[in-house]
Amino acid sequence: MTNQQTAKQQPIQLNGLNMEQLFQTLDAIKGDPSIADFEFRASNRWISGGENRSVIKEFYGAHCEDQSRTEAFVFSNGEPPVLLGNNEGANPVEFLLHALAGCVTTTTVLHAAARGIRIQELSTELDGQMDLQGLLALDDSAPIGYKQIRIRMSIKADCSDEELDELLAFTRDHSPVCNTVCKPVPVTVERVK
Amino acid sequence: MTNQQTAKQQPIQLNGLNMEQLFQTLDAIKGDPSIADFEFRASNRWISGGENRSVIKEFYGAHCEDQSRTEAFVFSNGEPPVLLGNNEGANPVEFLLHALAGCVTTTTVLHAAARGIRIQELSTELDGQMDLQGLLALDDSAPIGYKQIRIRMSIKADCSDEELDELLAFTRDHSPVCNTVCKPVPVTVERVK
Numbered sequence: 579m580t581n582q583q584t585a586k587q588q589p590i591q592l593n594g595l596n597m598e599q600l601f602q603t604l605d606a607i608k609g610d611p612s613i614a615d616f617e618f619r620a621s622n623r624w625i626s627g628g629e630n631r632s633v634i635k636e637f638y639g640a641h642c643e644d645q646s647r648t649e650a651f652v653f654s655n656g657e658p659p660v661l662l663g664n665n666e667g668a669n670p671v672e673f674l675l676h677a678l679a680g681c682v683t684t685t686t687v688l689h690a691a692a693r694g695i696r697i698q699e700l701s702t703e704l705d706g707q708m709d710l711q712g713l714l715a716l717d718d719s720a721p722i723g724y725k726q727i728r729i730r731m732s733i734k735a736d737c738s739d740e741e742l743d744e745l746l747a748f749t750r751d752h753s754p755v756c757n758t759v760c761k762p763v764p765v766t767v768e769r770v771k
Numbered sequence: 772m773t774n775q776q777t778a779k780q781q782p783i784q785l786n787g788l789n790m791e792q793l794f795q796t797l798d799a800i801k802g803d804p805s806i807a808d809f810e811f812r813a814s815n816r817w818i819s820g821g822e823n824r825s826v827i828k829e830f831y832g833a834h835c836e837d838q839s840r841t842e843a844f845v846f847s848n849g850e851p852p853v854l855l856g857n858n859e860g861a862n863p864v865e866f867l868l869h870a871l872a873g874c875v876t877t878t879t880v881l882h883a884a885a886r887g888i889r890i891q892e893l894s895t896e897l898d899g900q901m902d903l904q905g906l907l908a909l910d911d912s913a914p915i916g917y918k919q920i921r922i923r924m925s926i927k928a929d930c931s932d933e934e935l936d937e938l939l940a941f942t943r944d945h946s947p948v949c950n951t952v953c954k955p956v957p958v959t960v961e962r963v964k
Binding site: 593594595596599600603604607608611614615616617618619620621622623624625626627628629630632634637639640644646647651653655657658659660661662665667668669670671672673674675676677678679680681682683684685687688689697699700701702703704705706707708709710711712713714715716717720721722723724725726727728729730731732733739742743746747748749750751752753754755756757758759760761762763764765766767768769770771 | 821913
């Protein structure tokens with residue numbers, strides 16, 4: 579096998595991302611920004627008490643309905659006994675931390691790749707504080723969602739500490755879940771009759 | 772077995788919730804609001820590309836570290852091929868919809884129980900729109916998180932339509948995940964050295 583054949587069969591990867599596809603995607607969006615319009619979806623059904631289950635499969639993006647998933651993802655929400663459940667699953671505010679951790683991680687990995695930074699290790703620890711008096715409507719002055727969320731990231735990469743700090747600040751400003759949390763996003767709840 | 776014995780062994784349930792425990796919890800918090808201070812946590816580790824994995828187990832609440840979970844919950848984030856992944860899991864912005872669906876559902880079920888409303892069926896469909904130019908830093912004017920999220924709820928319960936509409940408005944105002952999304956919540960990203 580010649581080197582040329584090897585190069586064709588093994589696209590250049592950085593941080594596990596296909597760099598050719600990444601730059602092609604960026605160029606395609608620059609040519610037609612509407613490619614970047616996405617809609618994500620979930621269906622959920624209540625089971626009992628604090629237990630309910632979501633099904634996630636279809637989404638729209640890059641001008642079409644995605645067809646890549648042959649099976650749906652299924653996730654159960656639950657509550658621990660202290661919150662009237664039986665640990666049927668993690669609870670919704672914990673799933674929000676999982677979403678936030680994943681988005682901050684992927685955003686970091688993506689923008690590191692675009693800058694040519696190779697990441698060796700990346701892990702995060704998240705904690706968020708909440709006063710349940712808000713949920714329970716026991717104190718109108720209590721904030722109802724998380725009061726704050728802290729993300730501590732350990733990262734090893736082939737760049738300077740200054741470049742890492744700049745990358746993390748950029749990540750915080752460009753992570754979709756982080757921005758959905760730290761900026762106000764309108765949510766409508768509509769009853770279907 | 773006498774009726775009295777049956778009543779002792781089977782606590783009164785409404786919507787799958789132990790009503791005795793619910794009202795005891797409310798009374799306890801009224802007596803000492805610090806019982807309602809909770810901290811939730813997640814740890815996450817990057818695997819490759821858009822794949823990473825969270826572990827969720829411990830949390831703090833009701834004045835102690837929870838000990839109810841013998842095993843951790845583990846969830847994988849992934850990305851579909853159009854977003855440079857291999858569908859290793861749902862993606863973070865989809866997990867956010869799962870968290871939101873679960874929280875709105877549980878908040879509805881809880882406050883319905885507190886009002887004596889019996890729910891027969893409850894399901895939701897969520898969709899959220901996003902312009903990926905924000906994430907990709909291709910257009911500074913593009914919003915970076917969800918532009919908006921719509922929740923459509925189908926609910927059957929033993930009350931009037933007016934009571935249901937009031938309950939849903941109350942849910943939207945008191946769901947912790949809904950409020951984390953629709954109000955600005957500070958998120959810090961700190962590099963651990």
